[in-house]
Amino acid sequence: GEDVEQSLFLSVREGDSSVINCTYTDSSSTYLYWYKQEPGAGLQLLTYIFSNMDMKQDQRLTVLLNKKDKHLSLRIADTQTGDSAIYFCAESILTGGGNKLTFGTGTQLKVEL
Amino acid sequence: DVKVTQSSRYLVKRTGEKVFLECVQDMDHENMFWYRQDPGLGLRLIYFSYDVKMKEKGDIPEGYSVSREKKERFSLILESASTNQTSMYLCASSPRPPHFYGYTFGSGTRLTVV
Numbered sequence: 001g002e003d004v005e006q007s008l009f010l011s012v013r014e015g016d017s018s019v020i021n022c023t024y025t026d027s028s029s030t031y032l033y034w035y036k037q038e039p040g041a042g043l044q045l046l047t048y049i050f051s052n053m054d055m056k057q058d059q060r061l062t063v064l065l066n067k068k069d070k071h072l073s074l075r076i077a078d079t080q081t082g083d084s085a086i087y088f089c090a091e092s093i094l095t096g097g098g099n100k101l102t103f104g105t106g107t108q109l110k111v112e113l
Numbered sequence: 114d115v116k117v118t119q120s121s122r123y124l125v126k127r128t129g130e131k132v133f134l135e136c137v138q139d140m141d142h143e144n145m146f147w148y149r150q151d152p153g154l155g156l157r158l159i160y161f162s163y164d165v166k167m168k169e170k171g172d173i174p175e176g177y178s179v180s181r182e183k184k185e186r187f188s189l190i191l192e193s194a195s196t197n198q199t200s201m202y203l204c205a206s207s208p209r210p211p212h213f214y215g216y217t218f219g220s221g222t223r224l225t226v227v
Contacts, residue, residue, distance in 0.1 A: 004155075006155075008153060031215065033215050035218075040220075040221075041220055041221070042117075042203055042218035042219050042220045042221050043156075043203065043205075043216075043218040044218070045215055045216075045217075048215060088155065088156065090215070092215060099144070099207060099215075100158070100161065101146075101205075101215060101216055102158075103148075103155050103156040104155055105153060105154060105155035106155050106156075
């Protein structure tokens with residue numbers, strides 16, 4: 001079955017690194033994603049990683065994928081107050097005519113001064 | 114600028130009313146999705162559609178139905194609204210075959226049923 005889990009809250013100080021973790025259960029996932037949701041808004045794609053990759057870096061963001069343990073993480077370097085948001089991981093599974101995304105519960109990141 | 118547009122940001126309805134939530138995308142995407150978002154539960158898939166006039170149940174379809182008469186429009190219908198359907202509703206679309214960028218989301222409709 002499909003189940004994506006995240007811790008609900010994370011609090012960091014401005015300038016520190018944030019690490020948000022995610023575990024998933026479906027080994028047939030093709031892509032894994034990180035989305036960001038700011039208050040009152042929809043979800044915005046932050047970054048993604050293909051399932052045959054171990055790591056992807058994109059400016060302040062680093063995604064690590066451990067396929068053996070089905071563990072995905074998002075590291076945000078030099079965290080700023082504007083990074084305060086809910087972060088969702090999601091896995092993409094091919095079904096029928098298209099891809100279906102299953103989302104985690106979301107991690108609320110709070111950045112303190 | 115490509116987008117997914119949800120017709121209302123905030124909606125207040127009475128118990129028992131029939132409620133329509135509308136979603137329109139301008140990207141010519143084949144796939145469209147309706148999710149509801151509740152604190153601590155993340156996003157849960159209600160219904161999705163891979164083509165015009167096609168629909169498939171997601172994880173929590175009870176109490177909902179959908180309509181896709183045109184490629185760009187996907188409507189979510191609450192036949193008889195209940196207070197436990199108070200939630201944030203998010204519409205999304207994606208192309209077929211799947212693209213690395215996943216889904217594009219609308220801004221959401223916050224529905225309150227009183």
